[in-house]
Amino acid sequence: MRELICICCPRGCRLTVDDELNVTGNFCPRGIAYGKSEVTNPTRVVTSTVRINGSDLAMCPVKTSEPIKKGNIFKCMEEINKIQIEAPVHIGDVIIHNVCGEEGIDVIATRNMEKI
């Protein structure tokens, strides 16, 4: 049995997940999904920045389009850290395809940055 704090939303429900993966303490269904995955295959959305050329700022914020395996966070950072992009860039533009080899999960831009 594990006690967890749900991170799906700021409410932060206190969950209990038993050995049969039954989740209690959740306020909404997302808590059940989170509880199960946190015990079996914990994942996180990674947010960071990449270098951008030709815009007002040096950095463009990015995120993984879906949560990636928790164990892949620093590997994901290594991939992100190598990238340099050119302005303009728009929210949702794919920066890295299939990050850390996770099929269908991309690193995408999260800010509209125009060329100056």
Added chain:
Amino acid sequence: MREVDLAIIGGGSAGLSAAVSAYDAGIRSIVILEKGPFLGGILNQCIHNGFGLTEFKEELTGPEFAARFIAQAKERNIEYHLNSVVSSLTKDKVLSYMNPEEGAVEIKAKAIVMAAGCYERSAGAIAIPGDRPAGILTAGQAQKFLNEQGYMVGKRVFILGSGDIGLIMARRMTLEGAKVLGVAELCAWSNGLNRNMVQCLYDYDIPLYLSHTVSKCEGKGRLERVTISEVDERKQPIPGTEKVFDCDTLVLSIGLLPNNDLLNNLGIPQGRSRGSEVNERLETSIPGIFSAGNVLHVHDLVDNVVEEARVAGKAAAEYILGTAEKTDNDIKVIPGNMIGYVVPGYVSSKGEGKATLKFRVREPSKNVYIVYTLNGKEIKKVFKPVIIPSEMEIQSLPKSLFNGESGTLTVSLVKKEEVK
């Protein structure tokens, strides 16, 4: 002098939301004045996710959330000016602002929505003992350097205060290669949201020292060392409990304060939140001047900010159109036992519908009732199994409970066993 219907001070989430809501309520002559070089305000540097679950039913990062509201304002062709700091405001709603393109401008507005957000409490404000070298800075400052400019402010970092930005920065700096040695929190509980405790501290094995504060900073040019101490019930360091950390950076996440000088300087009374006192329509003591968002009281979630600003935008529109319902403001709302502040400061006893009250508790409690008393008489109580200071409470009271009675409404917390 140029005349407009509505001037909005601040082009962050609150200002944009108020503008959109006023527009949708029929106002076309709107000007947003944003001090920074972009619309969206501080959200632009909050690149982490967790925004928008209430508003958009999805999890967005700060810049994505901002972009949605920027788009809404732009779709409506709402006028805005960037790099425009409002330097003065009069009771007659004449405001002066300045930017490089237009120069110094005075405009007279029929209504004003104050949406200037908040600022971070600094090291000086809490008089951190010891030296004052480089390397002591606020979480927001560190965030701007890192997320927008690509600079690290330190490699070995200690964090004072468990506010959300501090926790977020603990994770950000760890991901970017810094060693975060720990977080000290003066209170016996965390002041950040639970989810941030998990995904920012626990995920990276960053220790949290509750009931601790920084009792000494040392370093000549650059910070070299911080000492933390456990604190007693009076929040004073207890000798003999010192722990020393060799670090080059102390990041502060010790609270946010409403950036409300313009309204304070008009003599508008301040509430306990340090924002202006307002009524249910978020109108201050000067008719036609409204306040919303973090300049009114510091919110937990941006979703709540935009919702509040919608109320202010709509109320400002009704004021301009002359369709506003009369508000008596005959009930003064005050924070009672264990309550930090309550917004609004006034509600009207008459009228239909509900009065929405927002407040924060002073410390975490279990099994308590939120008790509402009007002139000493209990009119409602709500049971809460858990209530914590990091979350803002939003509660609605049916006005029928007031029975048309004027006076003082007190919001208090009472332990279950003490309730008769």
Added chain:
Amino acid sequence: MKDVIIIGAGAVGAFIARSLSRYTVDALIIEKEFDVGDVTSMANSAIAHSGYDPVPGTKKAIFNVKGNRMMDKVCDELDVSFDKCGTLTVALYDEQLPMLEELKKRADINGVPSEILTKEQVIAIEPNISKDVKGALLCPTGGNINPFTLTAHAVENALDNGLKIVFGEEVVAIEKIEGGFKVTTSKNVYETRVVINAAGLHSDDIARMIEPIDWSIHARKGEYYVLNHFAWGFVKHVLFPLPSEKGKGILVTQTTSGNYLVGPSSEWVDDKEDFSTDTLTLADVRRQATDMVPNIPFNEQIRVYAGLRATPSTHDFIIEPSKSYKDFINVAGIESPGLVSSPAIGEYVVEELVRAVLPLKENPNYNPRIKPYIKTAFLSTEEKNELIKKNPHYGKIVCGCEKVTLGEIEDAMSRSLPVNSIKALKKRTRAGFGKCQGGFCQPTVLNLIAKNKGISPLEVKYDGEGSEIVIEEVKKEAK
């Protein structure tokens, strides 16, 4: 060989330099910090004392009174804020009333206008003062002064008139040579005919480099609170309490920028580099201050700081040639009322002591005025527009708390006196001095300094050696 080397660019060194710049001399100021006025001249009470207090006949009395009389002109020429709001020396206990009479007599002898006010008169002009007040001595010629620009603008003026300055060089040895002195710093060796020792806290160390001395300088620390400026007036005069058993000398005053200062404490410290503040000391400052002015709005506190007074063992200013050499001049122990005395000291040192050992020829290009600093926030709408039309950067506010524009920052960085640090820029322009303490503007300011000096942001210092703000670029491998 240089004509003159001035060691130290505090207020005293600054005004010696300015007085010297009237003449055609080859003079160099050597400053160990990275900015002028970076030690005692920066962290003090920012008061221009009237001169009622020093014992008549002392150097303190003479230079204070003279300096105060010079101050209107000096501040006009150097574009420095001086608010002659008057000082009130306050009696809170009946037994202090005779002391007011005593001080009034001193003021009369020193030639300083003053007036004893009754309780009612004091409360009428300072409504927030304790209702226990028994009376006060009003000195209308005292007031607040901006210590940062006083020092910086005096140096700027001296540099405009031809003097030179070096920063980050600490004098490590001085040797008597034929016709003058050899001055060795941490970076260079200079030869000069005259040395003026204005090294503040370290002036005894400098003096000892050429001869044994029978005086010494001790650091006496004072800790202060700074409150934000706010629209409602709080106190209008500089309020000093008379010393009593409960404490001495915690003043409450507005500053020239509308902030409020509460302090200082007084504590001897061994380490002349110890600028740390401490919780118990500040709590005591607060307690004493609230005896005189209850309800000080400490929730408006934005900063605390500590300054070190350069207190001489002789209890009076030391302004004289060294015993062995008439061309080695010590100007030491300039503690309070040193700030206000500095223009008078500067003039005396040059006209009496330097002139005695060096022929002084008028500088034909001498201009006592500096180019005024535009302060956009204080202009009318029309004036702002005229200015912004010429230079749009005056329409771009960088520091929102203090309403400092990009134009003002660029102006400060274009002067003869360089801006070497974020703190220097803060002292010149007030950018970062407000309630957020640079929380919002520091990243912008840092980049402006880097751009102006043609250096990387990684090299921009907050203040002294090793005080860089950002220390590494992230994602370098992406470049």
